[in-house]
Amino acid sequence: MVARIEGISKYFFIRHNRSYFLKERAIALLKGNFREKKEMFWALRNINLEVKRGEFLGLIGPNGSGKSTLLKLMAGILSPSKGKIFIEGRVAPIIELGVGFEPDLTGTENIYLSASLYGLTKKEIQMNYDEIVRFSELEDFIDVPIKNYSTGMQMRLAFSISLSIDPDIFLIDEILAVGDEKFQAKCFEKMEEIKKKKTIVFVSHDMHAVKMMCDRVCLLVKGKILDEGPPEKVIDSYHKLIAVEE
Amino acid sequence: MKELLNYRYLLFNLVYKQVKLKYRGSFLGFLWSLLNPLSMIIVYTVAFKYIIRIKMENYVIFLLAGVLPWSFVVNSLNMATSCIIDNGNLIKKVFFPREIIPISTVAFNLVQLLLAYIVFVPILAYWKGLSLSLAFLPVLLFLHFLFTLGLSLLLSAVTIYFRDIKHLVEVLLMLAFWVTPIIYPLSMVPERFHILMWLNPMTVFTLAYQKLIYSGQFPALPAIVIMLLWVIGAYVIGSKTFAWCRPKFAEEV
Numbered sequence A: 001m002v003a004r005i006e007g008i009s010k011y012f013f014i015r016h017n018r019s020y021f022l023k024e025r026a027i028a029l030l031k032g033n034f035r036e037k038k039e040m041f042w043a044l045r046n047i048n049l050e051v052k053r054g055e056f057l058g059l060i061g062p063n064g065s066g067k068s069t070l071l072k073l074m075a076g077i078l079s080p081s082k083g084k085i086f087i088e089g090r091v092a093p094i095i096e097l098g099v100g101f102e103p104d105l106t107g108t109e110n111i112y113l114s115a116s117l118y119g120l121t122k123k124e125i126q127m128n129y130d131e132i133v134r135f136s137e138l139e140d141f142i143d144v145p146i147k148n149y150s151t152g153m154q155m156r157l158a159f160s161i162s163l164s165i166d167p168d169i170f171l172i173d174e175i176l177a178v179g180d181e182k183f184q185a186k187c188f189e190k191m192e193e194i195k196k197k198k199t200i201v202f203v204s205h206d207m208h209a210v211k212m213m214c215d216r217v218c219l220l221v222k223g224k225i226l227d228e229g230p231p232e233k234v235i236d237s238y239h240k241l242i243a244v245e246e
Numbered sequence B: 001m002k003e004l005l006n007y008r009y010l011l012f013n014l015v016y017k018q019v020k021l022k023y024r025g026s027f028l029g030f031l032w033s034l035l036n037p038l039s040m041i042i043v044y045t046v047a048f049k050y051i052i053r054i055k056m057e058n059y060v061i062f063l064l065a066g067v068l069p070w071s072f073v074v075n076s077l078n079m080a081t082s083c084i085i086d087n088g089n090l091i092k093k094v095f096f097p098r099e100i101i102p103i104s105t106v107a108f109n110l111v112q113l114l115l116a117y118i119v120f121v122p123i124l125a126y127w128k129g130l131s132l133s134l135a136f137l138p139v140l141l142f143l144h145f146l147f148t149l150g151l152s153l154l155l156s157a158v159t160i161y162f163r164d165i166k167h168l169v170e171v172l173l174m175l176a177f178w179v180t181p182i183i184y185p186l187s188m189v190p191e192r193f194h195i196l197m198w199l200n201p202m203t204v205f206t207l208a209y210q211k212l213i214y215s216g217q218f219p220a221l222p223a224i225v226i227m228l229l230w231v232i233g234a235y236v237i238g239s240k241t242f243a244w245c246r247p248k249f250a251e252e253v
Helices: A022-031 A067-075 A107-117 A122-136 A151-163 A181-197 A207-213 A231-245 B002-006 B008-022 B029-051 B059-086 B088-093 B100-127 B132-158 B165-178 B191-199 B201-215 B221-252
Strands: A003-015 A038-051 A056-060 A082-087 A091-094 A169-173 A199-203 A216-221 A224-229
Touching: A003 A067, A038 A067, A038 A082, A038 A224, A056 A067, A056 A207, A056 A231, A067 A082, A067 A091, A067 A169, A067 A199, A107 A122, A107 A151, A107 B008, A122 A151, A151 A181, A181 A207, A207 A231, A216 A231, A224 A231, B002 B008, B008 B029, B008 B100, B029 B059, B029 B100, B059 B088, B059 B100, B059 B132, B059 B165, B059 B201, B088 B221, B100 B132, B132 B165, B132 B201, B132 B221, B191 B201, B201 B221
Parallel strands: A056 A199, A056 A216, A091 A169, A169 A199
Antiparallel strands: A003 A038, A003 A082, A216 A224
């Protein structure tokens, strides 16, 4: 077991008429409702989950069901309102590709900047540098500012950097493959290879990818785990749920 | 603290990025980092040596001794108030010790100050000659860096909750410039106001810089003790407040 989630709950405050300005506050005060409306929104309620070493766990569910929140809690980006999370080893959240990219810096400079955001040392990045460039197929453009890259090229660079992080647990939000068809095939091939060695928690709406890659799937609905088990079974109960709602 | 050490390369990269981006695309590029302080020195020299003709001996050196570290503080604090918000995307998407952001902001401004000294020290040597007291400058810079970092940690964290602080800080710093003995020596201030001047933490630091650079003397022991107390106070309050606000950053930015 590499990750254990014990009784995790997370709420946010949603401010409906948050008055940032003194003027608005004063008017509200005169009208007598000086307390701003604050609504507690429970993104996750009492979640218990274990992730085993080497497992590829999928998280599925409708929009706003708390999948990404759970990922961010596991990454340490958000802190839980209740409960505890135990994680063994280094975690790399790939919540968005190309976080921290600077358009005015070159491909090389962005590789060093972006990889260091994930805690890699200079030595580690230098060791992986050739592999990142090779995988991204951007050898000819690596000393060009990335503002001159196409979106696809930027994504290829970002994806290649993510692959070099080498954590114990990958937390991936939606992104398994980027670029054109040929590059996507290469991404999936690489993911199959990573799957053999690493623990991965994968959030997705792409049921095809989930069925293909995951060992086990959790269905999250309104912040609760409704079903858990082998991909076919859980995807099936997700589809039934959608059918019932319609 | 151990976490921070693991991420030192990120700190380096964030500072490097800001230095590099500041003049990127300009023909002279990095040279501007040196031309900027040089032009300031030239303007001051023309203004105060040849036009206004202040009676004080070597007034330009006196002025620069105080102005350069003052700019470091002003630029650091003004950038610190918005640094967490400006880096909101990083905070929401990646995990790293959040302290890195205000630290890199202050470190970037320290680099600017050091570059200004690269220009200023040779000019000082030519005009006045270098004295042994300059050996204390790295120690003073280090204390001053820690003091500014403490304030920056405090301001960067609380601005998340009260966005007005950014504008308040701008106004207060403008005011503080005139109640710190930078363009006038402390001796010009009537005795009965001295106690007020000493309540301003920038006074003791500014006097120390003037003593090192203008008078060529080491700062007195009481001055060093007072500076240390300010450093410890600012750093403890700053880092505690920052740690206290930190868990909510990703939700509030």
